[in-house]
Amino acid sequence: MTEIKPHAAHWGSFDAVVKDGRLVGVRPFARDPFPGSLIEAMPDIVHAACRVDRPYVRKGWLEGRRRGHLRGGDAFVPVSWDRAVRLVAEETRRVRAEHGPASIFGGSYGWSSAGRFHHARSQLQRFLGLGGGYTGQINAYSYAAAQALLPHVLGTNEVLLGRVTDWAAIIRHAKVMLCLGGLPLRNGLVCSGGAGEHANEIHLRRAAEAGLRFVQVSPNRADVPDWCGAEWIPIRPGTDTALLLAMAHVIVTEGREDRAFLASHCVGWDRLRAYVLGQGDGTPKSPEWAAPITTIPAARIRALALELAAVPAMLTATWSLQRADFGEQPYWMLAALAAILGLIGKPGQGVAYGYGSVNGMGNPRQEVPSFSMPATRNPTGAFIPVARITDMLENPGGAYHFNGRECRYPDTRIIWWAGGNPFHHHQDLNRLLRAWANAETIIAQEQHWNALARHADIVLPATTTLERNDIASSGRDRFLRAMHKAIEPVGQARNDHDMLADIAEELGFRDRFTEQRNEEAWLRHLFEQWRRHCAERGFETPDFDSFWEAGFWEAPPPARGQEYTQFSEFRADPEANPLDTATGKVELFSETVASFGYDDAPGHPVWIEPREWLGARQAERFPLHLLSFQPATRLHGQLDPGRVAATDKIAGREPITLNPEDAAARGLKPGDIVRVFNERGACLGGLRTDPGLMRGVAMMATGAWFDPLEPGVPGSLCVHGNPNVLTPDVGTSRLGQGPSAQSCLVEVEKWTEALPPVRAHLPPRIEEAPA
Ligand SMILES: Nc1nc2c(c(=O)[nH]1)N[C@H]1C(S)=C(S)[C@@H](COP(=O)(O)OP(=O)(O)OC[C@H]3O[C@@H](n4cnc5c(=O)[nH]c(N)nc54)[C@H](O)[C@@H]3O)O[C@H]1N2
Numbered sequence: 001m002t003e004i005k006p007h008a009a010h011w012g013s014f015d016a017v018v019k020d021g022r023l024v025g026v027r028p029f030a031r032d033p034f035p036g037s038l039i040e041a042m043p044d045i046v047h048a049a050c051r052v053d054r055p056y057v058r059k060g061w062l063e064g065r066r067r068g069h070l071r072g073g074d075a076f077v078p079v080s081w082d083r084a085v086r087l088v089a090e091e092t093r094r095v096r097a098e099h100g101p102a103s104i105f106g107g108s109y110g111w112s113s114a115g116r117f118h119h120a121r122s123q124l125q126r127f128l129g130l131g132g133g134y135t136g137q138i139n140a141y142s143y144a145a146a147q148a149l150l151p152h153v154l155g156t157n158e159v160l161l162g163r164v165t166d167w168a169a170i171i172r173h174a175k176v177m178l179c180l181g182g183l184p185l186r187n188g189l190v191c192s193g194g195a196g197e198h199a200n201e202i203h204l205r206r207a208a209e210a211g212l213r214f215v216q217v218s219p220n221r222a223d224v225p226d227w228c229g230a231e232w233i234p235i236r237p238g239t240d241t242a243l244l245l246a247m248a249h250v251i252v253t254e255g256r257e258d259r260a261f262l263a264s265h266c267v268g269w270d271r272l273r274a275y276v277l278g279q280g281d282g283t284p285k286s287p288e289w290a291a292p293i294t295t296i297p298a299a300r301i302r303a304l305a306l307e308l309a310a311v312p313a314m315l316t317a318t319w320s321l322q323r324a325d326f327g328e329q330p331y332w333m334l335a336a337l338a339a340i341l342g343l344i345g346k347p348g349q350g351v352a353y354g355y356g357s358v359n360g361m362g363n364p365r366q367e368v369p370s371f372s373m374p375a376t377r378n379p380t381g382a383f384i385p386v387a388r389i390t391d392m393l394e395n396p397g398g399a400y401h402f403n404g405r406e407c408r409y410p411d412t413r414i415i416w417w418a419g420g421n422p423f424h425h426h427q428d429l430n431r432l433l434r435a436w437a438n439a440e441t442i443i444a445q446e447q448h449w450n451a452l453a454r455h456a457d458i459v460l461p462a463t464t465t466l467e468r469n470d471i472a473s474s475g476r477d478r479f480l481r482a483m484h485k486a487i488e489p490v491g492q493a494r495n496d497h498d499m500l501a502d503i504a505e506e507l508g509f510r511d512r513f514t515e516q517r518n519e520e521a522w523l524r525h526l527f528e529q530w531r532r533h534c535a536e537r538g539f540e541t542p543d544f545d546s547f548w549e550a551g552f553w554e555a556p557p558p559a560r561g562q563e564y565t566q567f568s569e570f571r572a573d574p575e576a577n578p579l580d581t582a583t584g585k586v587e588l589f590s591e592t593v594a595s596f597g598y599d600d601a602p603g604h605p606v607w608i609e610p611r612e613w614l615g616a617r618q619a620e621r622f623p624l625h626l627l628s629f630q631p632a633t634r635l636h637g638q639l640d641p642g643r644v645a646a647t648d649k650i651a652g653r654e655p656i657t658l659n660p661e662d663a664a665a666r667g668l669k670p671g672d673i674v675r676v677f678n679e680r681g682a683c684l685g686g687l688r689t690d691p692g693l694m695r696g697v698a699m700m701a702t703g704a705w706f707d708p709l710e711p712g713v714p715g716s717l718c719v720h721g722n723p724n725v726l727t728p729d730v731g732t733s734r735l736g737q738g739p740s741a742q743s744c745l746v747e748v749e750k751w752t753e754a755l756p757p758v759r760a761h762l763p764p765r766i767e768e769a770p771a
């Protein structure tokens with residue numbers, strides 16, 4: 001018998017087709033105009049050979065090889081759920097008593113699932129918070145540098161997270177859109193909390209039809225779809241700040257700055273202006289200065305600056321620009337340029353970040369409340385900046401700076417992860433592997449034997465969303481979607497909520513954790529809360545049963561002609577509607593940031609040479625700039641064992657793209673297997689070439705599961721193609737402490753030895769329990 005169940009994921013909404021208890025197919029949500037192909041991988045993922053079928057404990061951990069032991073190479077031993085729950089509870093109790101709650105690292109960064117009740121990280125943090133506390137992580141890998149910076153400059157992170165100036169306003173009023181990093185459609189395939197409607201392509205097509213001119217500044221022409229007719233200006237990665245400073249130089253020297261706006265709405269223009277003109281350091285930031293840095297001809301920089309001064313313009317940048325050395329600077333300078341041109345708050349103009357980074361950015365929609373699990377308090381209040389995990393593990397008690405604060409790292413004894421994968425997302429995995437050894441116990445709630453599970457001590461098998469009921473919701477999407485349970489849990493997998501409830505019981509707080517609700521009671525409870533919030537804002541919503549039966553609820557579309565421009569009220573009256581910055585104005589110079597005394601993030605935007613870029617001395621040895629971008633064929637590491645990712649690989653290895661001339665200079669041709677390497681590590685990749693990729697740049701998507709030739713040995717070749725064995729692990733600056741994966745130099749050579757098998761999608765070595 002075939003059953004059809006409405007369901008949703010970060011990568012789209014669909015009907016699950018179930019036969020004889022197995023997921024056999026998917027059908028895209030009928031209301032989604034551009035569903036994309038990622039959902040097609042679902043049956044492979046749910047029934048993958050590498051599902052964790054029952055609880056396991058690392059054999060070495062049971063035998064006492066804990067702190068100081070390199071993880072990744074040991075066999076695992078199956079245990080019963082009862083035993084696993086007891087081991088975890090005992091360990092949690094012991095470590096809290098001996099070392100205090102902050103020695104449990106429960107930051108658990110990661111995307112988890114689209115379902116908002118079973119959201120694994122929220123469940124784990126609720127459990128750890130109610131149980132006495134933990135050390136968390138602040139900000140996101142996506143845009144940590146920006147999250148620290150933008151409140152100082154614009155008083156808000158809405159320019160990053162939404163609500164941003166919407167496409168309706170841009171299309172109506174702007175004539176040109178400057179897109180640093182382009183507007184890649186592949187990144188619009190996903191959205192945290194799931195997409196009901198993939199909207200980016202709708203808006204881009206409308207904009208192109210309306211004649212909006214796109215100027216794409218990026219190393220990769222494919223970052224904007226052809227049919228946008230964008231002008232492509234190639235730029236060396238990591239040098240956008242120099243370009244923007246030079247554009248400011250042109251605008252000032254031509255007297256085209258908006259003096260009235262700078263005087264009434266901004267502070268610090270005198271300081272930034274002096275820097276642009278080179279009055280303090282003797283270096284005018286002219287187009288002639290920026291040309292050799294960026295490789296953009298000075299005349300082109302001058303023309304671009306004058307065009308933006310002449311026609312209504314919207315400025316944007318992809319999030320990846322700030323996941324780089326001193327990544328705060330291009331973001332600050334882009335906001336400064338928008339201010340110098342007087343664009344901020346003008347209808348359909350200004351600056352916002354990420355129109356090309358995720359689905360639904362700039363989606364015209366009514367502000368409907370999102371459906372979510374309420375956050376719980378962490379009684380320790382302890383956290384680290386999101387990407388400082390290796391530093392934390394290496395330096396218990398060590399001091400560091402972050403956004404004006406002096407902080408100390410905790411002494412971590414337990415690492416506990418649910419819904420994220422540090423062996424996917426973190427940089428310099430060989431360094432992480434060494435630091436990871438400093439933990440006594442590593443607990444992973446996972447669905448698959450991915451690199452996190454393989455590097456854990458206690459592995460608790462989690463259900464996928466298809467094995468439970470939930471509700472998907474995103475602040476960037478018009479649809480609330482029911483996720484019906486489609487199949488029974490695979491093997492002994494359990495819901496994160498249920499396994500944590502059992503551990504809470506051992507520790508004496510089950511009822512506080514569950515509030516005596518089961519799954520259905522929770523969903524009804526959260527739904528009623530959401531309905532109340534909707535009612536307060538005047539939205540009519542169905543009751544739970546009608547919603548569940550229908551499978552989705554659609555927020556009413558915005559009225560025709562309705563459009564939204566961010567900062568329009570501030571522009572109209574900056575005294576009555578000040579920004580939430582220290583001065584209430586746009587800060588081109590920030591006294592607050594300057595007072596921190598950071599030379600890697602001073603009081604106004606500056607050009608600082610990245611540690612790794614094509615202009616650096618190391619480029620002699622490692623002459624290719626590696627951009628490890630978001631994959632078109634999966635979400636991060638999720639979906640990697642599925643058919644969509646598989647068809648893109650070359651002999652099972654992750655593709656790496658070079659300019660044909662760079663390939664030829666190395667004697668390489670498309671389809672070759674290559675070794676990509678630098679001082680931090682090496683991986684294999686399958687070669688592709690593209691004349692639309694700038695010379696000197698290599699592109700390799702993230703997400704191929706880490707597969708070291710010798711598991712547990714730092715520096716071992718990743719035979720599958722995970723670029724994070726190559727990327728540097730250093731904070732963007734003391735201000736943001738964000739990840740800086742995009743500042744990475746490598747070299748590529750032909751792989752001439754026998755091709756080692758990819759084992760990433762098979763379970764690890766499993767042994768029976770020791771007597
Ligand atoms: N080099 C480089 N590295 C990067 C980036 C880059 O651009 N370059 N980008 C960074 C960015 S922006 C991000 S956001 C991160 C993404 O990093 P992550 O969010 O950590 O990546 P995911 O692979 O989505 O990890 C989610 C994990 O949760 C598991 N999971 C899903 N649902 C459930 C569930 O219900 N229960 C449990 N227990 N587990 C579940 C999945 O199996 C998966 O292993 O990567 C970062 N890393």
Ligand SMILES: Nc1nc2c(c(=O)[nH]1)N[C@H]1C(S)=C(S)[C@@H](COP(=O)(O)OP(=O)(O)OC[C@H]3O[C@@H](n4cnc5c(=O)[nH]c(N)nc54)[C@H](O)[C@@H]3O)O[C@H]1N2
Binds near residue numbers: 141184319627629630
């Ligand atoms: N299909 C799919 N979509 C995704 C994700 C996924 O895993 N899969 N992940 C989601 C997540 S978590 C996030 S945070 C977003 C991230 O969204 P982004 O950070 O915007 O994504 P990236 O793919 O890293 O980069 C976008 C483009 O920026 C360009 N670029 C890189 N460096 C530079 C530079 O120095 N200067 C200029 N001018 N351009 C540069 C590159 O050519 C690249 O193609 O994507 C989201 N969307």
Ligand SMILES: [Mo]
Binds near residue numbers: 140141142143
């Ligand atoms: Mo992200």
